[in-house]
Amino acid sequence: MSEVEASSAAGVDGGKSIDKNSWVNRALNRVEVIGNRLPDPAVLFLILMVTVWVFSWLLSGVSFDAQHPATGEAIRINNLLSGESLAYFLSNMVTTFTGFAPLGVVLVAMLGVGVAEQSGFINAVLKKLLGVTPQMLLTPMVILVAIVSHTAVDAGYVLVIPLGGVIFYAAGRHPLAGIAAAFAGVSGGFSANFVPSAIDPLLQGFTQSAAQIVDAQVQLNPLNNWAFTSASCLVIVLLGWWLTDRVIEPRLRDVEIDGDENEMPVMQDMGERERRALRWSLLVMAAGIGGLVAWMLPESSALRDGSGQLASFGAPAMKSIVPLIFLLFIIPGVVFGYLTGTFGKSKDVIDSMSKTMGSMSYYIVMAFFCALFIAEFGRSGLGTLLAVEGGGLLAAMNLPGPVTLMGIILLVGSVNLFVGSASAKWALLAPIFVPMLMQVGFSPDLTQAAYRVGDSSTNIITPLMPYFPLVVVYCQRYVKGTGIGTLVSMMLPYSVAFLLCWSVFLVIYWSIGLPLGLQASYTYP
Template identity: 55%
Template sequence: MDRFLDRIERTGNRLPDPAMLFVYCLGLVLVLSALFSMFSFSYINPRTGEALQVANLIDADYLADLFASMVNTFTSFAPLGMVLASVMGVGIAESSGYINIALKKMVRVTPDKLLAPAVVFIGAVSSIATDAGYVLVIPIGAIIFKAAGRHPLAGLAAAFAGVSGGFSAGLLPSALDPLLQSFTQSAAQLFDPDYQMNPLANYYFTFCSTFLVTLMGWFVTERIVEPHLQSVEVSDEEGSVEDMSSYSAQENRAFTVSSLVLLGMGLALFALCLPETSPMRAADGSLTAFSSPLMRSIVPLIFIFFLTPGVIYGRMTGTFKNHRDVIGSMSGSMKTMSSYIVMAFFCSQFLKAFGDSNLGTLLALSGADLLQAMNLPGQVTIVGIVLLTAVVNLCVGSASAKWAIIGPIFVPMLMAVGISPELAQAAYRIGDSSSNIITPMMSYYPVIIVFTQRYVKNAGIGTVASMMMPYSIVFMIGWTAFLLLFWALGLPLGIGATYTYPIM
């Protein structure tokens, strides 16, 4: 296992930064467009209804337009505004301490017998705060297990499985929802320019998946991982570990007030949406239609619903002394997004060129012909997408980078054989989340090793991988089967989502 993971790590380290991947992909698209423009194809372009023709992008006029529109292409890139706005709101709630104490309180009220499922569950729920779970829930999981007389690495593994393995599960929408939706919609529009997709297109599935991940994590922790760890001796710690599960009376009071305000905001929004004449409804009275103000306000609502309790909590505890601290918190959250902004710049240029070239349409239609010739059931195709995503995740850790690369190819291809973008996105999320916990390319993997070494001094990648491999296998099999069950029963994936795309 160590040799295998070392080989994966060396291979992954040879890959360029995701931003440079898009630069290389852009260059490849330019070259391939010139090559394939010399051939004629029998396919009909679904956008125009005319014979498909690959456009030659190595053309003076096109290249001049590409450079002239480069800034506008970047600023109009759909994921950019959605992600940054969401992260600013979540960043305030996180830096104020509001999210941290919420997680602490959830852990403290849990009976000892339910520690394992509680830690996995809290880890999955913490995905709404992105990085908070890695730095808070995972070490707390180890501390709680050790205090209960159980192996601390079992608690660490359970928390890691919930936080990272269950990253695409959650009871509430997170910044990941509009991020992936925007990539999926852009990819779908390569095949159908008018296609629209709701940011919460997978919400019902991810909500239910929270409980599935909890049950699977509970089973793996108590039946596989914890018994295996009984032979792993816990090292004597030098000094005590910080008690991350405690909080003061002032913090408790601030959390109570902030949470009551958050609850009031939720009730006010519900009351606003309830009347048939509500301004949050679409013209036909629907709340869930993509055109409804409510659905178009998902990202601003995420921003406000995290910002408000975060500011109140910060003011009451002294974390935020004035408005400058609040703005500084927003600025701090943007610093962590600098690499994403750079990646988004190059990604937007690549997607524009890829769409203009018609190469994506050619790949989709030719791939659809291959899939139709193979005559595989749709369920088998979805399993293939899950497995492919897991393999790619071993070398490219960023969820958005992977989907930005493979989404424009597979989403249109699957649409051409009648599989909806919403279903393709759900399959991608399963493959990505299930393999997060075994890929050294995941940015927080070194942090997990450091947490592990608090209790086992000679722990390394192999130690973490041997703990997490059972979670990865069980999650991938169980979660994929759960998606196929959803499909078989016709249960809704999310708001406005379908399983099939009508083939014209």
């Protein structure tokens, strides 16, 4: 066996070889095979829509005893394959897509975030945070920065994870431990963030659309889970810190660093021009936030509703959350870009927006089919029937609330092994979970919070996650023989700990009655 082959067989547990015939590797291989056989999410939504059409035709003549929770009338299934229904579908296809709630809010938020990312502003902030961190706080700071990097969508995967390895290596620690800590924060703690980001209105849009299958009047705030995700930062940082320093790094102690030193990335310090640009950008951001607060404070503020409330659904402040996220990133991003020379003229700013929108092209295609599926699912009446019957079954089982919640989290975590996209997965599950749990008193806000826990925790152990192979490449810069099995075995302790402890934390958080977020509740109605 060559040195590379020997290294390839080495795992993270002190260099012991990984048995390719072990049940762990067989299970991982099975997950990979099954996942690869699943159709693309966009095609999956198309298949599901056709399936809904077929079932609506088959069940349209069946009488059901279940009653609509809002009207009290018997639930009837509408035949979507009738001439009238197909004509309605075709004539409303464009407006169904353009009116899809998550589409506009995500694209608007991403315009601002994209400018901040393309200008280098977000990268500079992350470097600064890590550069001023004392050695003893290196691990928690890497994890915290990784969590905050969710704001810039892909920045965590392409910047923070490799930077974690660089920083640990420069500090005389094992670089794979730094990569593991950063990966745990970026992907395992994906739903833990105290900084609002595009993922908040994205998930809220799917949740609201699903809740309106049962109650057309339901309105949800884009930051309906903000308080919980902010508090979750502490859980993820503390868990990740302990696991990295006490479990992962000791197991890596005997794993030889055999990468080519010339190819190992080096952390570059910011130049004076970049530091100056960062100072001015942060000052501009702070001034903007201060001005917004000053605008909100007076009781006569235009950002308040007619009764003087800031947090009501009718308040302009709440309706402006997505535009405020846009401004929060685009203004300091433009300042940073011009001061560093990244932006030389106004066209450069527009080009950065265009580049960001280019990266959203797949999401737009998926959103088209998803919008059609959700609309047809709701129009058929199948969603309401499933919600009422499923809710009745849950009520008859009389399970304690925490057990039901934990079951949802575990189910989402399992589905996450096969469907990596957070938006695609929630678009698929929300029309089922949200209305069903509304029938037993769970609010859409609480169901969404449970989904976020399950969705995040298993990201780091599925080879089907789009960035998983990239993280393997990052590891191979230091340890040539790193493979999928090596990375999965290294991240498994984080995944299990996050899934269990974060789930318990949500139940405790719920039991105490702490707020989930803005205008959020735990119960329905």
